[in-house]
Amino acid sequence: MSSHILVIRLSAMGDVAMTVPVLRAFSLQYPNVKITVVSRPFFKPFFDDIENTTFFPIDLKERHKGFLGLLRLFSDLRKLNIDAVADLHNVLRSKIIRTLFALNGKKVAATDKGRQDKKALTKLAIKTISPTKTMFERHCETFEKLGFPLHLESPTFPEKVILSDDIIKITGKKEENWIGIAPFAQYESKVYPLDLMQQVIDELAKIASNKILLFGGGSEEIKKLNQLKNNHENVLVLAGKTNLKEELAIISNLNVMLSMDSGNAHIAAMLGVKVITLWGATHPFAGFQPFHQPDFCLTSDRKLYPFLPTSVYGNKKVAGYENAMRSISVENVVGKINFVLNH
Numbered sequence: 001m002s003s004h005i006l007v008i009r010l011s012a013m014g015d016v017a018m019t020v021p022v023l024r025a026f027s028l029q030y031p032n033v034k035i036t037v038v039s040r041p042f043f044k045p046f047f048d049d050i051e052n053t054t055f056f057p058i059d060l061k062e063r064h065k066g067f068l069g070l071l072r073l074f075s076d077l078r079k080l081n082i083d084a085v086a087d088l089h090n091v092l093r094s095k096i097i098r099t100l101f102a103l104n105g106k107k108v109a110a111t112d113k114g115r116q117d118k119k120a121l122t123k124l125a126i127k128t129i130s131p132t133k134t135m136f137e138r139h140c141e142t143f144e145k146l147g148f149p150l151h152l153e154s155p156t157f158p159e160k161v162i163l164s165d166d167i168i169k170i171t172g173k174k175e176e177n178w179i180g181i182a183p184f185a186q187y188e189s190k191v192y193p194l195d196l197m198q199q200v201i202d203e204l205a206k207i208a209s210n211k212i213l214l215f216g217g218g219s220e221e222i223k224k225l226n227q228l229k230n231n232h233e234n235v236l237v238l239a240g241k242t243n244l245k246e247e248l249a250i251i252s253n254l255n256v257m258l259s260m261d262s263g264n265a266h267i268a269a270m271l272g273v274k275v276i277t278l279w280g281a282t283h284p285f286a287g288f289q290p291f292h293q294p295d296f297c298l299t300s301d302r303k304l305y306p307f308l309p310t311s312v313y314g315n316k317k318v319a320g321y322e323n324a325m326r327s328i329s330v331e332n333v334v335g336k337i338n339f340v341l342n343h
Contacts, residue, residue, distance in 0.1 A: 004034045004081060005146065008097060009088040010058060013263035014288070015135070016043045019088050020050070020270040021291045022139045024157075025150050027051040033148070036080055038073075038097075045245040046270070049158045056080075067096075074100045082106060084146045088139050109145035111138050118286050118312045126306045131285045138287070155292050157272025161249035170241050171213070171250060176234070177341050179204060180250075180257040180273075182215040182264035183228065187314035189281035190260045192325050192333075198228055199330045200258070204337065205232040213238050213250065215264055256340040258333070261314065265290045274340050278333065280325040281316065283309035298336060301327035 041057035064073040087098045087110035098108040117132040140150040214225045216239040225237045257268035269290035279299040310318045
């Protein structure tokens with residue numbers, strides 16, 4: 001049995017977050033096996049509470065930049081006495097690292113991203129669609145190739161974080177239902193129209209026992225979030241006020257998160273928070289439904305937009321499909337949030 005596994009998942013916040021439930025399950029099912037996660041320094045807080053797991057920050061700006069940097073990275077990682085490599089990223093950079101380990105006699109495995117299945121799911125045609133394997137299942141297959149079968153049926157999640165005084169100064173003490181809303185995504189085709197999101201927020205803010213926390217980042221998003229706040233006293237813009245560790249602490253205390261198909265959905269899910277997701281050009285059948293969630297995915301209307309899903313990641317624009325997300329009604333979104341809060 002291998003005693004030290006290197007796990008590579010370098011970037012993309014949602015994808016990194018999706019590895020967390022798998023690694024948490026691994027640490028519980030194989031407590032004698034050490035894991036070292038290689039990723040960008042920013043993502044370290046994701047892994048802080050996982051037993052037997054250490055974090056190796058990759059320095060893509062200097063030490064590990066370019067091909068020579070990758071050789072230095074391999075040299076740095078070799079010193080850790082790795083027995084096997086699980087490449088959960090499977091891109092050129094990670095392929096080079098795992099190949100160098102393989103040439104040194106180490107057992108390696110990589111996640112099959114299921115590109116053909118996803119291509120069939122998103123072809124621009126009227127089609128019958130069915131779910132592809134989830135990324136969680138695909139990552140489990142990677143560990144199985146290394147001799148570590150995993151079970152995700154009964155996951156455990158971390159305890160809610162006790163909020164620090166610094167965080168309470170921003171959020172106030174938790175005395176209401178905390179509803180997180182992350183209204184943005186990397187691509188426009190995955191973003192619920194802001195006029196409809198405004199209606200959702202206005203509707204939720206009418207109830208005094210609700211507190212709505214708005215998540216985002218960057219000056220443009222902060223500007224839009226401040227507009228969405230719309231003078232409601234029980235709506236708070238968190239963007240720009242917290243670091244990642246503080247944000248994770250706040251998210252762990254939410255009653256529910258409303259998110260696009262984006263990183264925030266996977267962060268909330270990895271913390272065991274109920275997540276309602278809104279889907280435009282993309283679809284949960286592509287394997288990116290948040291971890292261990294009931295059917296809280298609200299998708300655009302395929303009767304009106306029969307080519308959906310048109311994209312795996314939302315980066316393709318399709319003429320005539322710009323307003324697909326308008327087919328998700330405000331009433332449906334608010335109703336789903338109230339359902340979660342009341343159950």
